[in-house]
Amino acid sequence: MNNPLVSIIIPVFNKSDLVIETFKSIVNQSYANWECIVVDDGSSKYDFNQISEYTQLDQRFSLHKRPSDTQKGANACRNFGLSISKGRYIQFFDSDDLMLQDCLIGRVRAIQELSLDLVIFSMGIHKNDGFVNDDTPDVIVDDWEAALSAFIGKDRLPWNLQRTLYKSSLLKGEISFNEALSRFQDVEFNIRLLSRLKPKFKIFTEVDCVYRRASASNPRTPDFNQNVFNSIPVFLDSIYSEMPKGVLNENVLNLQMWLFNLIALYADKSIKTSQLDDLIRVSENKLELNSKQKQILRLLFISKTKLKGIKGVVRLNSYLRKKYIKLQIR
Structure with a gap:
């Protein structure tokens, strides 16, 4: 396996304590050849300064403000991050979730060895200092048509952005995020990707990242x-x-x-x-x-x-x- 650059794209909006925990999980990756493009969506001065201070500790991080001529929201941040990314692979990630130590190396190895357009791994649920597995079994599909049906089916969502490593050449110039959406972004993006680009992919049940549910320490936005x-x-x-x-x-x-x-x-x-x-x-x-x-x-x-x-x-x-x-x- 060679070690191509992975571009990690993270929209951020306040919650600097959780954001920095996410950054630390990236710094601790066993795979070192990454860039992390952080796009701020209008955080408070305090949170922006906290995030800025941490990103200056490692030159692989770069912090940007969402362009003022784009619509507020995570999707505009992701589109901007994608436009300036340099990696062969793209990893979208949320600012309150965590990567386990071998997350990136496992994904890069899988996508290279199987010559795929994207790979999907499983996601645990954050609990205390570790995680627990979701009780709902992963949805396993083998082709884009079956995946399309699963995305609007009655079972668990087949995959979200955090679970997926994309080949950069699959996305750039081909597809972007719908900036009119503030919810259902993952589902809508992957439906358009599957319908238009018909990618080759594989789903793995190994847990390599952790999801934080909404809580008192991680509240939903008022709107x-x-x-x-x-x-x-x-x-x-x-x-x-x-x-x-x-x-x-x-x-x-x-x-x-x-x-x-x-x-x-x-x-x-x-x-x-x-x-x-x-x-x-x-x-x-x-x-x-x-x-x-x-x-x-x-x-x-x-x-x-x-x-x-x-x-x-x-x-x-x-x-x-x-x-x-x-x-x-x-």
């Missing part, structure tokens, strides 16, 4: 739920323009359930009824929603935004789920 609702129509427009119709038709029931689950999880008092109406209007034809399903989604929204904490609401939500699923049967 997280708003961003989910704003991103759903953009996501649907994208995948319905990119994916083969046959794959979409086979998975329409999964997408209907995906919409129900998103409303159940993220509808709160910050979401206006007009936003739900717009969402249903955009979704109804693509997802083939009938009038009763739309009524259930509206009742679910009322339950989550107006009735939260009221006795019996949990039972109501369970009833709505069962009724919605029953209506899905064709």
Whole structure:
């Protein structure tokens, strides 16, 4: 195995303590030939200074501010990082996750030895000073068509950005991130990549990186739920323009359930009824929603935004789920 340069691209926004832990996991890699392109998305002065101080300790790091003429968000940061990267391979990574020591060397070895466009490894869940394996089995698919179906299927997400090492020549000049999306970025990017570029890849079940779940020490942004609702129509427009119709038709029931689950999880008092109406209007034809399903989604929204904490609401939500699923049967 030769040792080509790997470009690690990380968007950052505040949370400097966690960011620096991520940087330390990169510095501790057994594979040394990397550059880490850090793109700041408008952090506070304190956090930016903390991040800047650490990146100056190792010349393999470079810190940049997102260009002012681009839209705020991680996707614009990733696109900028990709545009200035020099590596033969590209590793997108999140600023609060961690690489295990042999993460990069294992990925570089696999992608070279098998002559692949990308490789995917498994991801553990951060716990205390270590990690635990996810209880949900990895989704194993062998070709781009099966992967496309899995990305909108009912099982675990086949892979996200952190788990994947890409060949630079596959991406550069061919595909970029959708800067209108603030959620579902990984799924939408990989769907377009699979549909357009039909890459050769392999999935490995070995855990080589660690994911931090949202917590008190790693909170979601205040506008997280708003961003989910704003991103759903953009996501649907994208995948319905990119994916083969046959794959979409086979998975329409999964997408209907995906919409129900998103409303159940993220509808709160910050979401206006007009936003739900717009969402249903955009979704109804693509997802083939009938009038009763739309009524259930509206009742679910009322339950989550107006009735939260009221006795019996949990039972109501369970009833709505069962009724919605029953209506899905064709």
